[in-house]
Amino acid sequence: MSIFKQSFTWDMQLMERFEYCNAKTCSQELLALGQHNMKMWNLFTWLAEHGELQHGTQAELIKLYVYNELVAYSLFENYQSRMDKLTLYEGQGYQDLGVVHFVTLPEHRNKGYASSLADIMYKDVIKPLLNKPSSHNVYVTATGKAVPLMQQTGIATKNLITQFYSELSFKRKVVDVINNSYF
Structure with a gap:
C-alpha cells in the first residue's frame, strides 16, 4: 500500500465519527439544530417535554460527525415491544418493527453521508432486529428519501x-410485498 493510500485511509477514519444514542438523551441537541424533518421534530419535542415516547416506542439514533461537526443523523422508531404493531391477516402475523428516517443538514447534502448512515443503521440496528427468531413476518418501514437509502443497504425486499x-x-402494501407476489 502506498504512503498516500495509508495517509488517506487514516484521515478518513479521523474525519468521520458515528455516535449512537437513544433519542431521549440527545433530543435537545437535535432540537437546537432547527426543524429539518417535521416527524422527527415532533418526536424530539415530545421527548423534551415528556421524557419517553408513547406505547413503548424507542427511538434509536445514529449521528454522523465529520471533523466533530454533526452533518447527518438517522433515527429508527423501534416498535419491537409494541403489541399494537402486530397485525393478524388470514392467520399470519405481520410485525412492524419500526420506521427509519434520515436527515442530512442542508449544507452537507449530496456528499454521501446519508448513504453511510443507512449502511450503519442497517448493519447495527435493523439487521439484528430482522434476524431475531420470530413466528411472525417482520418488516421495517421507509418512506420518501429513506426508501432508496435503505434499498442500497442490501435489506431484503420482503x-x-x-x-x-x-x-x-x-394486503397490497405489506402482505403482497412480503410474499413477493406484488411488484
Whole structure:
C-alpha cells in the first residue's frame, strides 16, 4: 500500500465519527439544530417535554460527525415491544418493527453521508432486529428519501415496506410485498 493510500485511509477514519444514542438523551441537541424533518421534530419535542415516547416506542439514533461537526443523523422508531404493531391477516402475523428516517443538514447534502448512515443503521440496528427468531413476518418501514437509502443497504425486499402510509390496502402494501407476489 502506498504512503498516500495509508495517509488517506487514516484521515478518513479521523474525519468521520458515528455516535449512537437513544433519542431521549440527545433530543435537545437535535432540537437546537432547527426543524429539518417535521416527524422527527415532533418526536424530539415530545421527548423534551415528556421524557419517553408513547406505547413503548424507542427511538434509536445514529449521528454522523465529520471533523466533530454533526452533518447527518438517522433515527429508527423501534416498535419491537409494541403489541399494537402486530397485525393478524388470514392467520399470519405481520410485525412492524419500526420506521427509519434520515436527515442530512442542508449544507452537507449530496456528499454521501446519508448513504453511510443507512449502511450503519442497517448493519447495527435493523439487521439484528430482522434476524431475531420470530413466528411472525417482520418488516421495517421507509418512506420518501429513506426508501432508496435503505434499498442500497442490501435489506431484503420482503423486509422493507415502502408504501405503508399510502391508500393501498394492508394486503397490497405489506402482505403482497412480503410474499413477493406484488411488484
